[in-house]
Amino acid sequence: MNYKSHQKEVLDQLKLIVGQKNYEEEKSRMSSYLIDWGNKFQGVSPLILKPVNTQMVSKILSFCNEYKIGIVPQGGNTGLVGGSVPSDSGLEIVISLEKMNKILDIDTSNFTITLEAGCILLNVQEAAKKVDRMFPLSLASEGSCQIGGNLSTNAGGTAVLKYGNTKELVLGIEVVMPNGEIINQLRGLRKDNTGYDIKQLFLGAEGTLGIITKAVLKLFPLPKQKATSLISIPTLSSTIKLFSRLRELSGDNITAIEYMDRTCIDMLVENTELEDVFKSKYEHYALIEFSSSSRDQGLQSLLENSLGELNEDGLALDAVISSSESQALNLWRLRETIPEVLRRSEAFLTFDASVPVSLVPEFISQATKVCNEICKLGRVASFGHIGDGNIHFYLLKSKNDDVDNFLSKKSEVTTKIYDIIAKLDGSFSAEHGIGVLKKPELRLYKSDSEIKLMEQIKKTLDPNNIMNPGKVL
């Protein structure tokens, strides 16, 4: 049976595999699965499947492999590079993991949590908290994104500084291969040197090699104290000195340092109910968080003393220090609302860049210069995880410019900014992956030998190219 010529019969078979309650084919109920979070990528699909267990995923993949049907794994659909939505061919099937959302085990002595891939990140954080443990991955999309999506994009977020990217938080996974074979590596081992580390292949693979169905993740002691402050900083370059000094002064208890510039604060004030917490306007800000799992460390006074020293050194101009958890949450809300508010602009260009931490100011100033030269009316905004050298750099269309004129500059600005990133030995996709959006850059900025090896891996694991076809490679 050929899929294209017998589409109805083939789809009926897939519906039988998952059962009546576990698929969607009505147009009105499918729409949210077919468009990405940023409304940039719209696809077409005849069917959304919602398997409820690994065996069901295995049966779906083995069937799709036989009939060479392209499938798109989907988690919370918060990805920013178009990886989680189907193409416009109308042939690919979306497999949503949303019904595989059970936490299977929490081992407080082993500091691990074992779960299904469709668990929403926020629920995982909360489940860990209930047993006095912490799962540190934290992103602004945590109320919707799923662990399977986090693993498949190797998500970063605001706690990478202390705890690393998602890859560093994974001990084992269960994955279903394109031919339906189930690979079970659900071992909560910290040490396991028994040949190739197979799980690494699937972490950050954006659903192009298999479907992650379960995982064993690392937990940490729940911080007993947190101290949070928003600081205004005199210059861009002083943010880096500020970061080094804070590492020293805090005894390396700094868990987050998030940069944001004046435009970000202006955009928040102009477009949301959030307010500037300072009376004066500054050009540069850093949101910092100290945390410790010890009850006795006196973090609040450590933070206050550190800020006093930084002020004397001329590295901090002003600071708001939270005195309660709700105040700290309000400071974090400022930071976490920025991506959403910038993306509400009528037109914008965005870059998810990373460079060595010491070169972040150099990157922002070179990229700003390029934008000012090419697009005089544009507004530059930058924010990000400065402690990881990861900056989200935006060029926003101003009210006085028109969309066509603004977008006519896209190619020139993009090429120049990617060239700056390459010259600074950086990455053109620090956190968000490749998906569809960054495929051209992958070819331009990765070496031929790296691309060749990636293609060989893809061909070996997915010879019929059914897994998220057209994404990454």
Ligand SMILES: Cc1cc2nc3c(=O)[nH]c(=O)nc-3n(C[C@H](O)[C@H](O)[C@H](O)COP(=O)(O)OP(=O)(O)OC[C@H]3O[C@@H](n4cnc5c(N)ncnc54)[C@H](O)[C@@H]3O)c2cc1C
């Ligand atoms: C407001 C906002 C803030 C964000 N902040 C950050 C941030 O700070 N850091 C960061 O890294 N990202 C960030 N992101 C991007 C996004 O949230 C992350 O990439 C997240 O990890 C995606 O998870 P998801 O479940 O939504 O995956 P999806 O968007 O559904 O999918 C992402 C990719 O993973 C694949 N996939 C999904 N589930 C599976 C699975 N079980 N098996 C195999 N492949 C799968 C998909 O095919 C797709 O290629 C942000 C996004 C938004 C909207």
